[in-house]
Each structure stands twice: as C-alpha cells, then as structure tokens.
Amino acid sequence: MEGVAQDDLRAHLLERARHHPLDGAVGAHRHEDGRLHDAVVERHDAASCAAFGLEQFELQHGRDYRAPRPLGSRAAGASWRRRRLGAQSGAETPRRSILRSWIAAVIATAACAIAPAAALACGPYTVGLYEYSGLYYRDAQGRWTGIDKDVVDEIARRSGCKLKAVTESRVRIWAQIASGQMDMTVSALMTKERELLVEFIPYIESRQFVVMRPALAASSGTPAAFLADKRRRVIVVRGYVFTPTVESWLTSLRIQGRVDEAPDQPTAIRIFRAGRGDAVVLGAHSLALARRADPVFANFTALSFAPTERSIGALALSRERIPQADRDLMRHAVDEMLKDGTIDGYKHRHLGDVSETP
Structure with a gap:
C-alpha cells in the first residue's frame, strides 16, 4: 500500500501503539511485505488490547464507578455480613461482580500484551565484523566505521532486531559461526559449503584485481605466465x-607453496608495498582506497583475470541460531535499503566516487 491513505493508516496505528515496548520493531516505514504488515497489526493489537479489560469493566459498571466506602454503623456491618454470607453461599453480589470483572480485565490485558511481545522478539544476536577497506575501518578519531557498520545499524533500526557488533578476524568469525558461538556476519562471499551453515542476503558486489609492479605485469601479467615463473609469490587475505x-x-599456486596469507587487508597491502611479495589480490573498492591514500600505490598495475566475474558480499545469518522469522525480517530490511538507495549512500560516504576499473 502506498500514498496518503496508507500513510494515514500507519500514523494511526503508530499513535495507538506508541508506548508499546516493541515500538522499534517496525519503525515508520512502508511495509509491502505481508509478514511485516502482520507485525504492524500485532503491535497495534497489543497496544489496543491493554485497554480492552478496562473498557469491558466500564461497560458493566460505568466509567466513573467508585467502590463504596465501608460505613461505621452497626446496620452497615450487619448488612455487610449478610452480603458476605450470601456470597459464600454462591449468591452474586455487586462487590463480587466487580471483583470478577477486574480479574477478567487483568487477565485479558496480560494475555494480549505479553503474547505478541514474545512472538515478535528478535535477538539479541552477535554480528562478526572484520577490518577491510571501506567496509569496516577506524576513522581519524580511532572509532570503528564503514559500510558494514552502517548496514548493521540500519538493519537493527528497521527490523527491530537487537544486534551486537563484535570485531574479529574473518577466520575466527566463521569458526565461531560453525561452532554456534556467533550468530551472523557481514560482506560474506557465498559458497555452497557456507550455505549449509547460513542464509545469505546479498547487498554489495565488487570485482577482484591482481596488483603487480609494472615491469612484472608486462612479463607475467596473465595467470599462466605468473604460474610459469616459479620465483613469483602472491599475497592474499x-x-x-x-x-x-x-x-x-x-589453488595451483598453493600446491606449489607460493601463496602468503595476511591476517587482514591492511597488512596484505603493507607486505606488498614493502616488496615482500610479487602480487596481491584486492577488491575494486580496496584498490581504489589504497590508491587514494597512497599516491605511490597508483603506479602499480591492476590486472583483472576475470573481467565478467564479480564477488558478491552478503549478510550471513546462522540457520541454527536465528529463527526463520527473524531472518525474514532482516532480509526485508536489506531489500528495502537496496530499493531506496540507502546502501548506495553508504558506499558514497565511505568510498567516495571510486571506480571499479583500474
């Protein structure tokens, strides 16, 4: 649903439910997906249901009803005892009717408010982030920032899921996901093996380049030529x-023992820059940022061994630890962020006008 009518309906629902503890679960966004429409309705029902018991009581006894105060006369005491005896014998009295109405109201309110909250609770989940180019890095003040951090923060805001970011190496992140100690990660490259553990939600893509010094690129600038020169080594993350x-x-180079692994992307660039490797494999965004940060790096030659192939970065959600309903909430949030240009805005913020061509 779009347009003014949908906006008016959403505003009405949000106003009715503004004090509900799940207020952050859906936000003030349009919801074309049926699951999230149900979430809006359930939250509205929970907020409205809190008044149901009181409304029923008011219908029976009036909004301005006040319980009668005890009187001090003997006649009043005798009257009270007679009503009590009548109640004990099963007769219905005004006081007993009122008490039963209040009990019913309390039970109805609790049932309506608690059940939807339990059904819609999402998280908390731990999210593994790793340092890599503009995806996740420290700014000038030493604070963690980047595309992936912004994506995680916005998913939490739009879905209502509680997400806790943890900085780890990529290897440890996947080891912890496999052992059930971590719930999800970001910018994951999709493989069949990983898909057994996680559900992927793609949101970013890039090309990969093999960077060499110009002289070597001229003589060994193809996969076959580099393989043929047994002296050459390559650095990867x-x-x-x-x-x-x-x-x-x-894989062919690994069989020959010619691949050196760095713990992260900044280290890989430093090793190559120091001349301790003949080539380094970088994504397009990492290459662009390295050139912008270091003018000397712009003199290196970037070769694309597979111009039509792209690496797809995806959110990876543990199938074991995250229920399908919560995965669907986060998938919807990512889909909306792609549609409305939010992720493109993050790319521009952290990468600038970088080109994917060397």
Missing part, C-alpha cells in the same frame, strides 16, 4: 573467498 577464475589460479 586469510579466509577470503575469491571468484572462480582467481580461486583456480590460487
């Missing part, structure tokens, strides 16, 4: 997954 052509090339 440990735990990184590559596009099929690059992965096949690296």
Whole structure:
C-alpha cells in the first residue's frame, strides 16, 4: 500500500501503539511485505488490547464507578455480613461482580500484551565484523566505521532486531559461526559449503584485481605466465573467498607453496608495498582506497583475470541460531535499503566516487 491513505493508516496505528515496548520493531516505514504488515497489526493489537479489560469493566459498571466506602454503623456491618454470607453461599453480589470483572480485565490485558511481545522478539544476536577497506575501518578519531557498520545499524533500526557488533578476524568469525558461538556476519562471499551453515542476503558486489609492479605485469601479467615463473609469490587475505577464475589460479599456486596469507587487508597491502611479495589480490573498492591514500600505490598495475566475474558480499545469518522469522525480517530490511538507495549512500560516504576499473 502506498500514498496518503496508507500513510494515514500507519500514523494511526503508530499513535495507538506508541508506548508499546516493541515500538522499534517496525519503525515508520512502508511495509509491502505481508509478514511485516502482520507485525504492524500485532503491535497495534497489543497496544489496543491493554485497554480492552478496562473498557469491558466500564461497560458493566460505568466509567466513573467508585467502590463504596465501608460505613461505621452497626446496620452497615450487619448488612455487610449478610452480603458476605450470601456470597459464600454462591449468591452474586455487586462487590463480587466487580471483583470478577477486574480479574477478567487483568487477565485479558496480560494475555494480549505479553503474547505478541514474545512472538515478535528478535535477538539479541552477535554480528562478526572484520577490518577491510571501506567496509569496516577506524576513522581519524580511532572509532570503528564503514559500510558494514552502517548496514548493521540500519538493519537493527528497521527490523527491530537487537544486534551486537563484535570485531574479529574473518577466520575466527566463521569458526565461531560453525561452532554456534556467533550468530551472523557481514560482506560474506557465498559458497555452497557456507550455505549449509547460513542464509545469505546479498547487498554489495565488487570485482577482484591482481596488483603487480609494472615491469612484472608486462612479463607475467596473465595467470599462466605468473604460474610459469616459479620465483613469483602472491599475497592474499586469510579466509577470503575469491571468484572462480582467481580461486583456480590460487589453488595451483598453493600446491606449489607460493601463496602468503595476511591476517587482514591492511597488512596484505603493507607486505606488498614493502616488496615482500610479487602480487596481491584486492577488491575494486580496496584498490581504489589504497590508491587514494597512497599516491605511490597508483603506479602499480591492476590486472583483472576475470573481467565478467564479480564477488558478491552478503549478510550471513546462522540457520541454527536465528529463527526463520527473524531472518525474514532482516532480509526485508536489506531489500528495502537496496530499493531506496540507502546502501548506495553508504558506499558514497565511505568510498567516495571510486571506480571499479583500474
């Protein structure tokens, strides 16, 4: 639903439910997906249901009803005892009727308010983030920032899920997901093996380049030529997954013991920059940022061994630890962020106007 009518309906629902503890669960966004429409209705029902018991009581006894105060006369005491005896014998009295109405109201309110809250609770979940280029890095003040951090924060805001970011190496993140100690991660490259553990939600893509010094690129600038020169070594980031052509090339080099692994992308660039490797594999965004940060790096040659292949970065949600309903909430949030340009805005914020061509 779009347009003014939908906006008016949503505003009405949000106003009725503004004090509900799940207020952050759906936010002030349009919800075309049926599951999230149900979430809006359930939250509205929970907020409205809190008044149901009182409304029923008012219908029976009037809004301004006040319980009668005890009187001090003997006649009043005798009258009270007679009513009590009548109640004990099963007769209905005004006081007993009122008490039963209040009990019913309390039970109805509790049932309505608690059940939807339990059904819609999402998280808390731990999210593994790793340092890599503009995806996740420290700013000038030493604070963690980046595309992936912004994506996680916005998913939490839109879905209502509680997400706790944890900084780890890529290798440890996947080890913890496999052992059930971590719930999800970001910018994950999709493989069949990983898909057994997680559900993927793609949100970013890039090309991969093999960076060499110009002289070496002129003589060994193809996969076959680099393989043929037994002296040459390549640097990669440990735990990184590559596009099929690059992965096949690296597999051949690994068999020959010619691949050096760095714990993270900044370290890989430093090792290459220091001349302790003949080539380094970088994503397009990492290459662009490295060139912008270091003018000397712009003199290196970037080769694309597979121009048509792209690496797809995805949110990876543990199938074991995150229920399908919560995965659906987060998938919807990512889909909406892609549609409305939110993720493109994050890319521009952290990467600037970088090009994917060397």
